[in-house]
Structures are given as structure tokens and as C-alpha cells.
Amino acid sequence: MQTPDNGGYMVAAYIITAVVVLGYAVFLLYRLAKSKDQ
């Protein structure tokens, strides 16, 4: 049985995870920076 060609899903999943995680990390840093200024 041939290995299915489904790399697209993998790429999408890895990208989404990275975006979500990095997005939140950036969000936290931004909020902390703003907080410290006040």
C-alpha cells in the first residue's frame, strides 16, 4: 500500500500551532511592556 500524499495537512497543522503559540507569546510580551511603562 502506497504511503498517502497528505503532507499539506501536516504543514497546515504545524503552521497553525506555531502561529497560535508565537502569537500568544508576542501578545504577552506586548502587554507586559505596556504594563511596566505605567
Place this chain on the structure above:
Amino acid sequence: MSSYQTLRVTLAVAAKDLLVEQRTKTAFFSSLVFAILVLTILYFARDATAVSDLDLAPGALWVTFSFAGMLGLNRAFLLERENRAMDGLRLSPASATGIFLGKVLGNMVFVGVVELVSLPLFILFYDVPIWRQVGLLLLVIFLATTGFVAVGTLFSAIVVRTRYSEVMLPVLLLPFLFPPIVAAVQLTRRIVAERPFDELTGWLSMLAAFVIIFFFLSLLLFEAILEE
């Protein structure tokens, strides 16, 4: 507070709620009409060639009961909020337990009446042969309703102070309806199909466990909600 006093508080709170409801009757009739409409619409919405009445019936019944139940729960605390009666209750020497049990009792009577009136309609519309199993069915209805009313009463007390309580109550409550309603539907389905009792014991014990655990948990936590 002694058990006797708690009992008196329970009955007093329930009686008060039911008396208020009896005077206006709006919520009751609305829930009833709602129940009839849902049963009717679900019946006509089905594809009669693909789905037999008996397959559809349990789901239809419980969707009806859940929605009518939520209407009932909502009105229970709306009443309190309008007259700031909650503050009165909190300031009174009545124990949280008594108040909780009273509210649950009042809600159970309200929802119970709607259920008992919709049940014959359900039997009629869906041609359900339940006469031999009525007792069992009533037990299941009682258990599931108790579980859902107990948690619903607690959450009503939580959301009554928020601005969008009508929306928040379903949002918070619905996840908690999943186990009892699924169990109730599975049990109703088997009861209506007249399956032997051993096929019911699993779901029945899960339903009972849910009701016992969540009834006591809601009772305990209600105290924390009532504090000031």
C-alpha cells in the same frame, strides 16, 4: 440551623415561588406551549421514510424537556432579581441549604408539571407503547430533571447578577446537561423499545451517580454564592 428549620425554610421558599408563579401563570403556559411546539415541529421535520417514530421519539422528548426546563429556570431567578428578593433572602436567617432546597423544589414542581403535561402528548404524537414501563420512565424523568434542576438552580444564582443572564445561563449550563440528557435519552430509547432491565442498569447507575454527585456539589457550592 436544625433540620426541622431547614425543612420549613425549604417549603416556605418553594411555596413562595409557586404562589408567585400561580398568580401570573405566564411562565408556565409559555413553557407548555413551547413544549408542544417543539414536539410538533420535530415530528414534522423528520423524514418519515428514513426515521421511525420510535427512533426519533426519545430525542424529541428530551430536547423538549431541556428547553422547557431552561425557560423555567430562567424565570425563577428573574423574579428574584426584579424585586431584589435575593437580597432579602440573603439577609434573612434562613440557611443557604434551606434556600437552595426550596428553590430546587419550586423549580422541580414547575418543570415537573410541564413534563407531566407534555408526556401524554409525546405518547400520542409518537405512538409510544409505554404503559407497561411507565414507572421506569417516570423514574428516569425524575432523576434527569433533578440533576438538571439542581445544577441549573446553582447557575441561575450565579448569573442573576450579570447583565446578560438569559444568555449566560444556557452557555454555562449546557455542558452540564450533556451526561444526564444523553443518559436519559439512551434509557428512554431502551424503555420504549421494551428492552430487558439489564440493558438499562449501566446508564441508570451513571445517571444516578451524576445526580447524587452534582446535587450535593451544587448544594455545597450554593452557600459560597449566597455569601456576602
Place this chain on the structure above:
Amino acid sequence: MTRRERAIRSARRGSVITAVALLGLVGVYIRALVYTPVERLQGLAQKIFYVHAPVAWAALLAFAVTGLLSLLYLITRDRKFDMVASSSAEVGVVFSIAMLTTGPLWGKPVWGTWWTWDARLTSTLFIFLLFVGYMVLRSAFNDFEIRARFSAVLGVMALVLVPFIHITVYWFRTLHPEPVLLKPDRPSLPGVMLTTLLISVAVFTALYIGFLMQSHALMVLRDIREEETVDANA
């Protein structure tokens, strides 16, 4: 050290942990994508497992923490528990979003369907819904004591609910065998794959801790600011 200084120090430490975890994540990505063999039957999509499972684990961890700290708050009424509980919920929502998006992306190619109502998936969906409910409830109250108390009640209820959801679905499925999907069994993972998975779990756990510390520090700083505003107006 003032409360503010402590919070800032905690934020800094959290940032460091997060940074290290993010580096670890890069390592995991490389290892999973390049150095871990492709599963023959499932193809490349199987590799989603190396991010999906750990992220789900982290969401579950966040949920358990929120639930347990809610209980501790109700018992002790120590605000710290409430603040960490709500930080955990926020981080949990983030991980849940990653979990609920990567799950179907793995399910479709491997199982043939975007979603299946099995015990695990359904429970994780409910965890997400409960998290959202928790945060919505919190946003409805301005008074911090009421907010803490009421959301703690929800937190405890939610914690007890999830096992029931899991059992309900599990019984539903075992008593109602569904049509068999193209569903691979849980094979015991060969060494390389298992190692990748474990490293990933460790990285996401570290990420959870880092995020938690940062989120909590933010909450404390916001709290301090609110107190100062109140004092200034008094």
C-alpha cells in the same frame, strides 16, 4: 520587595522559560519534520501527532490546574489561587485553540473525517467550552471578590464534570458501535517516534509554565494598578 517588583521579576523569569521553551519547540519541529521517520500507512500527516498530542496534554493540564486552584480558593479564600486559576484558564484557551485546529487536520487524512465524537475529542471540546464559559463569567463581574468566588464555583463544577463527559461518550460508543472508519490502532510507537513525542510533551509543558507565569504576572500588575486607582480616588 514590593508586590510590583515581585510581579516584574516573576514576569521576567516566565519570559525566560517561555523563550527557552520556544527554542525547544523549534528543536521539536526540526526533529519531528526532518529526523523522525514517516509512518508508512498514515503518511506525513501522522507527524501532526507530535504537536497535537502535547498541545492537548497542555490544555488538559491547564484545565486541571484551574479546577484544583478554584477548589483551593474556595477553601482558603487566598486571592493568589484565584489569579493563578484564571491565568491557567487563559493559557488553556490558547492551547485548546491549537488543539481543536490541529485535531481535525490530523483526523481528516488519517481517519477520513474531520471530526468524530469519540470520548477524547468530545471531552476536549467540552474543556474548551468550559474554559470559554469560565472567562465569559469572569468578565461579567467587576467586584474582584465576587468574580473570584463565582468563577471558582464554576471551576470546581467543571472539574467534576469532565470525567462524566468522558464516560458518557465512551459508553455511548462501546454500546453503539459506529461504522468502522479508516482508523489506525494505537500502535506502540517505535523508539525514535516515542522520543520525539516525549520531547515535545516536555517542551509544551515548559511552554505552559512560562506562559502561566507571564500571564499571572500581568494579572498581578493589572491588579496593582486598579488598587492604585481606587486609592487615588479615595
